[in-house]
Amino acid sequence: MSKDVFVFVESKEGVIRKVSLELLSKGKEIAGHLASRLHAVVIGYQINDIAESLKVYSDSVITVDNELLKEYSWDTYTAVFAELIKRYNPYMILGPSTVTGKDFFPRLAARFRSPMVSDAIGVDFDDNTVKIKKPLFGGKILSWVVCRSDSMIFVTFRPNSFSIEAGDLNGAIVEEHIEVTRDPRLNIVSVEKTISKKVDLQEADFIICGGRGVNGPENFQILEEIADLMNGRVGASRSVVDSKWRDYDDQIGKSGKTVSPKIYMGCGVSGALHHIMGMDTSKVIVAINKDPNAPIFQYADYGVVDDMFDLLPILKNELQMVKEEV
């Protein structure tokens, strides 16, 4: 086994996902510690442009380009990735803790009977031992996991765990040819993508989250406007989703998604524990609530005690002005 590092690069409509660049930045640091090479692994169809733009981020860009790999499916992706692992014998295989990463990384780990650490948020080194930081119990506890060095290891990381560093490498593109076959037991009936133009909730840098206090689905308009202005996304608390004001896709919390944006802004969110579990790794938490006793203020960096319907339109104009200054 080499000490090389693989990063699975996920893209969406031809654009590399931010989380993949975060992992390549961290991967470079890990490969540096292990005195090994970093490989960006791109699987898909017509991926030349993606591969080209990855050269600066890795020592080599491994591509498998095949029409059958255009849409992600665990059967094809697991098989192709497994074959690449056999050819290159890497030590660490990094991927995103996204719907896709969560879907096929466990299958890969089981196929190789190799350990897997999921939903991690950090990496550290103890001499030559890699330590991985992973939250447990909805973020109430952080654990540091070490893996025995004689085994290959799979790790998935949450989006927004690492910053993206400017690329200064010059990796060569290596095209690998692997035969792709679909699993005949799976038949796709339909694929429906709803909000593909917007950034995914888990990758968003800015999230404005509406709670019970938004008082109805029609009132989310101002939150949408601010989210669009900030290139972010609107999130929702559980009660909002349960009332069918917003889709489940927007739900933040224990029973929904875990997010760590740069700015989380809760509007009319009371701050129940199961919601806090989904957002308390955000960099800056802003709470806007007219009730000064709302529990969310205990978890926030900044609190605004005000009626959101008075505050948000003004806030939107102010944010607009900041944007124009830049």
Add this chain to the structure above:
Amino acid sequence: MNILVFIKQVADTEARIIISSDNKTLEIENKYVINFFDEFAIEEAIRIKEKIKDSRITICTYGPARSIEGLRTAIAMGADRAFLIDSTNYESDDPLIVAEILAAFAKKEGFDCILCGRQAIDDENANIGAMAAEFLNIPHVNCITRLDVLENGKVRVESEIEGGKKVLDITLPVLLTTQKGLNEPRVPFITGVMKAMKTEIITIDPASLDVPKETLDKNASKTIIFSYEAPPQRLPVKIVEGVTSGEKAKALIKALRDDVKVI
């Protein structure tokens, strides 16, 4: 339809968790519940049985003796039988090992469909489903939001994908992971609870299953939790000053731009 449901007893969201002074172990308050996402798996199994009379629901958990409580709840909801694979003398944190033991149980019992929650809310791994499917060499679909049993030995499932939905027809046997939105888990009736009290929960030793000897070794896991720590504490909240909404909005923007520099 022969349905297996994998469940896990997990610490309740509200349970107090204390890190030992050497940072090596956790002390968890004795408040355990069925994993939130597993409830949807149990409920879906019961709904299949309500439609297809000739069905049997078997619940299985790999865990310590206290997990029997969760198995009884599942019986009370409407499952037929329940097995506890007792983890007392074995490694139970490494998902690779848990999945291999559950897969061995499934192989022994036989099944058409396995249901389990998309992830456990304690370790938050989301691994067991896909790993067990891999060990069993069957297809899996994660995060299903709709399930229909078709007549030709297939199921039609709708699942969440990145920013959308996907509908698949899959040949049985299959493993499906469940989440919110699939159904509304029922609260057991008193008659169900009484039935559950009388039902024998069968305890089995993992060593009786067909798993490699190494898997059951005390040091089988290749991952070790080196230490635990509490998450960093935030500073106390700064309430933004101002009388009017305009003043507050300006003060908030100023703080975000000049103090923490995030805009």
